[in-house]
Amino acid sequence: MTKKIVFASGLRLVIEQMPYLRSVTTGVWIKAGSVWEEEPLAGISHFLEHMLFKGTTTRSAKEIAETMESVGGIMNAFTSREQTCYYIRCIDEDFELSMDILADMHLNSVFAQEEFAREKNVVIEEINSYEDTPDDLVTELMPATMWPHHSYGRAVIGSRQTVEAMRRDDLVSYWQQKYQPRNMVIAIAGNIDEQRAVAAVEKYFAACIGDSIAIEPSSPQAVSGTVYINKDIEQTHLCLGFPSITSRDDDYYTAAVLSCALGGGVSSRLFQEVREKRGLAYTVYSYNASFLKSGSFAAYASTRPKNINQLIQVITAEFKDIATKGITEDELLRSKQQLKGSLLFGMESSSSVMNKIGKWELMLEEQYSWEKSLDKLMQVSREDISRLAAKLFVPEKLVIATVGPQQDNFDLKKLF
Numbered sequence: 260m261t262k263k264i265v266f267a268s269g270l271r272l273v274i275e276q277m278p279y280l281r282s283v284t285t286g287v288w289i290k291a292g293s294v295w296e297e298e299p300l301a302g303i304s305h306f307l308e309h310m311l312f313k314g315t316t317t318r319s320a321k322e323i324a325e326t327m328e329s330v331g332g333i334m335n336a337f338t339s340r341e342q343t344c345y346y347i348r349c350i351d352e353d354f355e356l357s358m359d360i361l362a363d364m365h366l367n368s369v370f371a372q373e374e375f376a377r378e379k380n381v382v383i384e385e386i387n388s389y390e391d392t393p394d395d396l397v398t399e400l401m402p403a404t405m406w407p408h409h410s411y412g413r414a415v416i417g418s419r420q421t422v423e424a425m426r427r428d429d430l431v432s433y434w435q436q437k438y439q440p441r442n443m444v445i446a447i448a449g450n451i452d453e454q455r456a457v458a459a460v461e462k463y464f465a466a467c468i469g470d471s472i473a474i475e476p477s478s479p480q481a482v483s484g485t486v487y488i489n490k491d492i493e494q495t496h497l498c499l500g501f502p503s504i505t506s507r508d509d510d511y512y513t514a515a516v517l518s519c520a521l522g523g524g525v526s527s528r529l530f531q532e533v534r535e536k537r538g539l540a541y542t543v544y545s546y547n548a549s550f551l552k553s554g555s556f557a558a559y560a561s562t563r564p565k566n567i568n569q570l571i572q573v574i575t576a577e578f579k580d581i582a583t584k585g586i587t588e589d590e591l592l593r594s595k596q597q598l599k600g601s602l603l604f605g606m607e608s609s610s611s612v613m614n615k616i617g618k619w620e621l622m623l624e625e626q627y628s629w630e631k632s633l634d635k636l637m638q639v640s641r642e643d644i645s646r647l648a649a650k651l652f653v654p655e656k657l658v659i660a661t662v663g664p665q666q667d668n669f670d671l672k673k674l675f
Contacts, residue, residue, distance in 0.1 A: 261616050261626045262453055266460070268468055269441035273616045273626065274456050275448040277609055283354045283449030284613040286346035287361050288621045290473040291437040293415045294340045294550070301410075302417015303425060303433050305338040306382055310430060311345060312336070313374040315367040318360075320374070326360060334360075338415055341476075341550055342621055348610050351450040355459055362463035365438060375427045382422050389416060393496040393662045394542075394561065396488065400660035401498040401557055404486045409479035411553055439469030446617030449609035478552040485659045487666045495567045495663030499574055500557025501656045504647075506549040506622060512635045513643045514547040514556065519594035520586050520644070521545045521577060522558055526593060528577050533560060539570050551622060556651050564665050571659065582652040585645035598636055602629060 264272045291304045312334075313320045327334045330353045336345035345364065347357040389395050399414050406412030445464070447456050481502040504510050522529035522545030533543040543560035558578075562570045586594075605611035606629050619627040 261628070263620065263626055264453075264457055264460075266440070269470070269472075270460070270464060270467060271444045271620055272456065272460050273444060273446050273620045274451065274453055275612050275616050275627075276452060277449050277612065280450045280609055281351055282348055282609045283351050283357070283447065283451045284346060284348040284609040285354070285357050285361060286344045286446045286613045286617045287365055288444040288446060288617040289343045289438055290341070290442045290621055291343045291433075292339050292341045293413050293417075294410045294476045295437075295473050296410060296413070298410075298413070299421065300425065300429055300433070301413050301421040302382070302415070303421075303429060304343055304437075305416050306378070306422065306425060307430055307434055308336045308338045308343050308345065309378050309382060310370055310375065311364045311368050313378060314369055314371060315363045316369060317363060317367060323360060323364065327357070330356065332357060340411060340415060342618065344614075344617060346610075346613065354451060354455070358459040358463045362467075365464070366466050368434070370427055370430055370434075372427055375430065379422060379425070382416070383419055386416055386419055386422070389414075393490055393492060393494075394559065396490075397496040397498045397660050397662045398557070398559060400486050400488065400662070401500055401658050402555055404484055404660055405481050405500070405502060405555060405658045406479040406553070407482060410476070411479045411550060435469075436471055437473065439471045440464075440467045441470060441472040443467075444617055444621045446613045446620065448612035448616060476552050481553070481656065483656050483658055486661075488662045489664065489666065490662050491664055492662075493563070493664075494561040495564045495661055495665070496559075496561040497567065497570060497574075498557055498559050498660045499571065500555050500658055501651050501653065503547055503554035503556040503651055504549055505554055506551060508549070508554075510643070510647050511549060512632070513639050513647045514549065514554075515598055515636070516591065516594045516639045517581070517586075517644050517647060518545045518547045518556065519598055520590045521581060523594065524597055528581075528590075529558060529560075529574065532573055532577060533570065537569075537573065539566050539573065543574075564663055567661065567663070575657075578648075578652045581644070582648045585641055585648065588641065591639070591641050591644065595636060595639065599633060602633060602636070 262274045332347055332349035334347045349357045403412045529543045533539050540560040540562045545558040547556045558574050616627045619625050
């Protein structure tokens with residue numbers, strides 16, 4: 260059971276005790292991501308995540324890395340559209356050390372000018388790497404096309420132009436504004452008791468003060484259309500999708516089951532129709548991405564350019580079939596069991612549990628319960644699937660993004 264403590268500063272702590280493990284994973288979650296960025300500073304949340312590892316008033320970047328690796332700890336971070344998280348997984352006996360380092364990075368980073376300049380080049384190379392990876396590129400093209408005038412449509416990493424234009428003062432100002440106690444959650448999962456966790460937070464994060472909190476983002480206006488980027492590669496990569504539900508929607512678990520049935524594994528419709536029956540693609544899958552104010556439901560696949568029209572027709576036919584006929588009882592049961600297994604397997608990992616309880620508390624202000632999640636998952640019915648599929652898979656809302664060696668003209672009205 261997840262326990263929650265709110266400190267006088269507004270800082271929230273969520274703890275999940277897992278006494279059968281020898282590990283503890285601690286994550287510092289901040290409501291800072293691309294959705295809250297101003298366009299001239301697009302990518303600053305991600306850039307700041309990088310800079311937190313580049314030295315504090317007491318440790319150099321090398322010392323931060325060496326301190327954790329010398330005790331076998333694993334340290335990393337990620338930035339998404341709606342949050343930033345940096346975390347450490349370590350042996351339970353090294354928990355206090357991990358808290359010391361996380362707090363040091365959070366409170367005492369110096370953002371040295373030489374490190375700032377050097378990291379700009381690193382992030383630009385990361386952007387170059389992402390643009391050289393067509394499956395990553397095409398899955399970012401779809402939201403950019405779906406939400407062209409909203410920050411939900413921007414790449415989390417930013418662009419070369421925005422990164423190159425950033426100044427150290429911009430970074431420091433953003434850090435001071437966002438990295439405040441009312442805008443963050445500390446999530447701890449593993450072999451740790453409540454008293455020890457609370458004492459460590461009180462000791463190491465006592466200097467975390469401030470009243471700032473991120474406001475709710477606005478709701479984006481979705482549009483349909485197609486987008487293409489030319490790349491001299493062997494395959495055409497495709498991302499095809501529709502606007503979807505928010506993370507607070509009652510149909511959240513229905514969307515998960517729907518995605519699983521459509522393209523969540525080797526027994527899914529897309530895998531069977533696209534790969535097994537027609538040999539059109541090696542990789543094909545679907546996913547639902549839900550955010551505070553919107554979401555996207557999409558399918559990805561890649562194929563030889565001459566087959567791209569056939570691939571799109573096969574995928575859209577499966578969307579249409581589920582929207583009009585729903586899924587079978589066997590598909591429903593199989594998808595729910597697959598998701599149940601994934602859910603329960605995740606509860607055996609301190610890292611997975613930390614991610615769940617941290618994100619739920621930060622974004623939804625709810626305590627995560629795998630029992631409640633499992634109950635909601637198992638309550639999903641075929642009628643729920645049919646209703647949601649008919650609501651989402653509307654031809655007028657379709658977005659198609661492709662990356663490949665040649666452009667094809669798609670008539671969206673003829674695909675459904």
